[in-house]
Amino acid sequence: MxxxxxxxxxxxxxxxxxxxxxxxxxxxxxxxxxxxxxxxxxxxxxxxxxxxxxxxxxxxxxxxxxxxxxxxxxxxxxxxxxxxxxxxxxxxxxxxxxxxxxxxxxxxxxxxxxxxxxxxxxxxxxxxRRHAPHNRYLQDLLQQGYVGKVRSVRIHVSMNYFQALRPNALRWTVPEENFSSVISIYAGHFLDMLFTAMGWPVNVSALMVNQFDIVTIKETGERLQGSAPDQMVLAGQLEDGALLSVHIEGGKRNGSGVQIDITGHEGDLRITNVSAFGDRGDDYVIVGAHGDHLPLEVLPVPAGYSRLPAADLPSSVLELAxxxxxxxxxxxxxxxxxxxFDDAVRMHKLLDGVLASSQTGRRALLAL
The missing domain is CATH 3.40.50.720 (NAD(P)-binding Rossmann-like Domain)
Known part of the structure; x- marks a missing residue:
């Protein structure tokens, strides 16, 4: 209605x-x-x-x-x-x-x-993605002290897209000046999600590389000079002192997806998804353990975090909803x-710091 x-x-x-x-x-x-x-x-x-x-x-x-x-x-x-x-x-x-x-x-x-x-x-x-049920639940778990004070967080995001062979519809992702690489797009989405839950970094040491220097357009065979990065690794420190590790990569043939590991003084959490751009049923799974020498157990997202009309839509679409x-x-x-737009500017500044660190080989201090 x-x-x-x-x-x-x-x-x-x-x-x-x-x-x-x-x-x-x-x-x-x-x-x-x-x-x-x-x-x-x-x-x-x-x-x-x-x-x-x-x-x-x-x-x-x-x-x-x-x-x-x-x-x-x-x-x-x-x-x-x-x-x-x-x-x-x-x-x-x-x-x-x-x-x-x-x-x-x-x-x-x-x-x-x-x-x-x-x-x-x-x-x-x-x-x-910051508004998705799993991320709101994660924020609550952290605020309720499930892991205690966070010591470290690690995220790995990979996807099959952005390979050396691309459809013509994605030719605009090839030039670096279009700011439309796998790093620009996916790092923006997943780091915003992560830092909304965990707090933002105050410094980063990063490396971005392009491993597909020639990109072929599938429909025409046209070969384009690739300049946009397709891999990014960074290490840093969050505002509360926790250590941060990030790896984002495009063009991964098999086994792609999302994994986040959070280590705390009193427990651990792991958040996974088999797809960085989820289809039906590709929902995030949160597992954790509060204590010592315990197996990680599934922590289902409570039904109260769902606030949308029932729909058989891909998980990536439901995040947009x-x-x-x-x-x-x-x-x-x-x-x-x-x-x-203020959140967009904040992410732009973060990625500027990542680029500066990658280009200079020095740690970038961030004021976000």
């Missing part, structure tokens, strides 16, 4: 992730209604509108952001295209959602965050819990 006054959404971009994720989420949640769509390919917008019963097809970005039946502009284009659409939405005085990465540079992202505040518009950035749920609650109650 639709809410009496749903948030009316205007989509900018109607590509794979828009259809796989956002459209299904916005159709699931009664707090929303997709009222308009714009795409640089007008035919794509028209086809989507007919398929999804969207009332308005905008023929220009300006028409979309200024449409009287759009409350929230949702920017779902590639990272190099984000800035234009976000600026237009802010100029129109519309609240705006933008996928992560917010833009291709920290400076531009900071500018957009400032412009949004000056215009008095709400912002959302697509760093949705959590962010939309939180934003709708913010609008209704005047709160500010959903991730914002």
């Amino acid at each position: 639709q809410s009496p006054n749903p948030i009316r959404v205007g989509l900018v971009g109607i590509g794979n992730w828009a259809m796989h994720g956002h459209v299904r989420v916005l159709s699931l949640l009664p707090q929303y209604d997709i009222s308009a769509v714009y795409s640089q390919r007008l035919e794509s917008a028209q086809v989507a509108a007919a398929q999804l019963n969207i009332a308005h097809v905008a023929e220009s970005l300006e028409e979309l952001v200024n449409h009287p039946e759009v409350d929230l502009v949702v920017v779902l284009t590639t990272a190099p295209q984000h800035e234009e659409a976000v600026r237009a939405a802010i100029a129109a005085g519309k609240n705006v959602y933008c996928e992560w990465p917010l833009t291709t540079s920290t400076a531009v992202s900071q500018e957009l965050a400032c412009l949004a505040k000056q215009a008095g518009v709400r912002t959302i950035v697509g760093l949705q 959590e962010l939309y749920h939180v934003y709708a609650q913010d609008v209704a109650e005047g709160t500010h819990a959903a991730t914002t």
Whole structure:
């Protein structure tokens, strides 16, 4: 059932992730209604509108952001295209959602965050994993002292995507200047999730490398010079003194997924998922032990952490639904819990520090 006054959404971009994720989420949640769509390919917008019963097809970005039946502009284009659409939405005085990465540079992202505040518009950035049930449960376990004072945390994230052979739809991930590598995208998502639960690092020593110097486009055989990093390792220290270890890698042939290990003075936790971009049933599993010389036992996420309508959707899509749920609650109650452009800027600055450490071979001090 639709809410009496749903948030009316205007989509900018109607590509794979828009259809796989956002459209299904916005159709699931009664707090929303997709009222308009714009795409640089007008035919794509028209086809989507007919398929999804969207009332308005905008023929220009300006028409979309200024449409009287759009409350929230949702920017779902590639990272190099984000800035234009976000600026237009802010100029129109519309609240705006933008996928992560917010833009291709920290400076531009900071500018957009400032412009949004000056215009008095709400912002959302697509760093949705921090709001997932497993991460909220993890935060509570830590705050309740399940492991005691944390001594160390280690995260390994790997995925089959971003190999030397890529579909044409992902050719924009190849140039480093597009800030759309596996590191830019996945490090942003998973480190935001982790640090929301654990606290943020104060220093890092890092190494980023590109091991796919030639990327071949699957459909055409075209060979592109690869420059974006596909592996990152870093060591650092969190604000409470705990040690941090991170390894993120793309193009892993087999056995990819997510594993987080947390060591404390009084116990241990491990969080795993067989996929970095979860399908149906790819839910996070939390195991732990409080005490000494004990086996790790499954700690099911309590049912109370679920707050979405029942749906047979991929876990990665349900994580996105959590962010939309939180934003709708913010609008209704005047709160500010959903991730914002300020959170995007914080992640940009973290990755700037990682890059600086990798380039100089020195530890980077962070002020996040």
